[in-house]
Amino acid sequence: MTRDDALALDATDALAPLRQQFTLPEGLIYLDGNSLGMPPKRTLERLTEVYLQEWATDLIRSWSHWVDLPQRVGDVLAPLIGAGPGEVVLHDNTTLCVYQAVHAAIGLRPERHVIAISADDFPTDRYVVDGIATALHGYRVQHGFERLDDVAVIVRSVIDYRTAELVDVAAETARAHAAGAMVVWDLSHAAGAIEIDLRECGVQLAIGCTYKFLNGGPGAPAWTYVARELHNTIRQPIWGWFATENQFAMGPTFQPRADIARMLLGTPSILALTAAQVGVELSAEAGMQAIHTKGRALTGLALDLCDQHGLATPTPRDPARRGNHVAVQHPRAKALVQELAARDVIFDFREPNIIRAGCSPLTTRFVDVYDGLVAVAAAG
Numbered sequence: 001m002t003r004d005d006a007l008a009l010d011a012t013d014a015l016a017p018l019r020q021q022f023t024l025p026e027g028l029i030y031l032d033g034n035s036l037g038m039p040p041k042r043t044l045e046r047l048t049e050v051y052l053q054e055w056a057t058d059l060i061r062s063w064s065h066w067v068d069l070p071q072r073v074g075d076v077l078a079p080l081i082g083a084g085p086g087e088v089v090l091h092d093n094t095t096l097c098v099y100q101a102v103h104a105a106i107g108l109r110p111e112r113h114v115i116a117i118s119a120d121d122f123p124t125d126r127y128v129v130d131g132i133a134t135a136l137h138g139y140r141v142q143h144g145f146e147r148l149d150d151v152a153v154i155v156r157s158v159i160d161y162r163t164a165e166l167v168d169v170a171a172e173t174a175r176a177h178a179a180g181a182m183v184v185w186d187l188s189h190a191a192g193a194i195e196i197d198l199r200e201c202g203v204q205l206a207i208g209c210t211y212k213f214l215n216g217g218p219g220a221p222a223w224t225y226v227a228r229e230l231h232n233t234i235r236q237p238i239w240g241w242f243a244t245e246n247q248f249a250m251g252p253t254f255q256p257r258a259d260i261a262r263m264l265l266g267t268p269s270i271l272a273l274t275a276a277q278v279g280v281e282l283s284a285e286a287g288m289q290a291i292h293t294k295g296r297a298l299t300g301l302a303l304d305l306c307d308q309h310g311l312a313t314p315t316p317r318d319p320a321r322r323g324n325h326v327a328v329q330h331p332r333a334k335a336l337v338q339e340l341a342a343r344d345v346i347f348d349f350r351e352p353n354i355i356r357a358g359c360s361p362l363t364t365r366f367v368d369v370y371d372g373l374v375a376v377a378a379a380g
């Protein structure tokens with residue numbers, strides 16, 4: 001594999017023109033799409049429009065169409081993850097969405113008092129689960145998913161944030177449901193990265209962020225998916241006025257809405273939702289099939305380069321078993337990521353020894369993967 005081979009792959013890449021739709025710092029090799037995706041140019045245009053027209057000119061009148069923006073952006077996101085219309089809503093952050101979804105799930109399994117999560121899962125998911133089990137008397141946390149017979153809810157990432165290993169979501173959901181457990185899937189590294197069909201996989205609850213592969217911007221709102229059949233039965237613990245029937249009747253008591261909006265809390269951030277919408281729309285325009293295919297090719301190239309340069313990686317070789325990043329294990333990972341960043345080659349470092357190369361199909365070029373991995377190898 002040579003640099004010319006990588007350039008040849010870029011020359012025939014159907015998604016390559018999309019890169020022009022992003023603001024790109026000159027000369028930067030950016031392999032960090034799974035911590036923060038790049039900014040679409042259209043985001044600035046759209047934010048300016050919303051600022052000048054909807055906020056500065058129309059002022060309070062804009063709430064007539066802002067009020068259901070969380071659901072409308074949810075409907076743009078839904079087909080990207082195999083959800084139906086009215087099953088996804090954007091709001092708050094992933095941490096809060098995990099908290100609500102776990103509560104909603106344990107409310108449906110009141111006779112069980114165990115929450116299962118991997119000891120290796122992303123910290124915020126583990127901390128939220130620990131916090132809930134501590135706050136609720138009689139609950140305990142189980143690490144691992146082997147025994148599920150007394151588990152109320154499993155919280156699990158679809159793609160491992162360190163290794164990029166992809167779980168068999170359909171099989172694991174079916175196994176959990178057969179054992180009587182609910183599952184909350186975290187799609188933070190999957191949404192906008194890989195093709196996934198939540199309905200076909202039998203998934204009932206899922207959450208994720210929009211600032212990684214969906215290019216929604218720093219701190220962009222997260223999202224919650226609830227399968228339609230649960231809309232009338234789930235209860236979430238934070239009873240805010242955006243989740244109540246007849247919100248503007250200002251009634252004496254909370255009556256959860258019959259739709260996905262019952263997962264909402266209070267006033268949504270319209271500017272953040274506007275930015276998220278643009279990012280989600282760009283992925284929708286590109287199509288998840290093309291994004292998925294390019295993701296396999298970019299990560300395949302990164303793995304080939306690891307082999308070529310003797311770099312160790314725990315990322316699965318099977319393209320069907322990995323997400324859109326490649327983890328390189330390196331004894332000097334932390335220092336190396338800093339040294340390379342100073343030379344405008346951006347990776348992530350993840351404890352204890354992982355250099356994470358994020359491959360974002362809308363913006364990452366094959367030559368970026370080549371140059372980035374060669375820079376790691378050369379730095380020794």
Ligand SMILES: Cc1ncc(COP(=O)(O)O)c(C=O)c1O
Binds near residue numbers: 093094
């Ligand atoms: C799997 C996973 N869950 C959650 C989060 C972050 O949660 P939040 O958006 O609340 O900061 C991340 C962030 O990288 C993540 O990788």
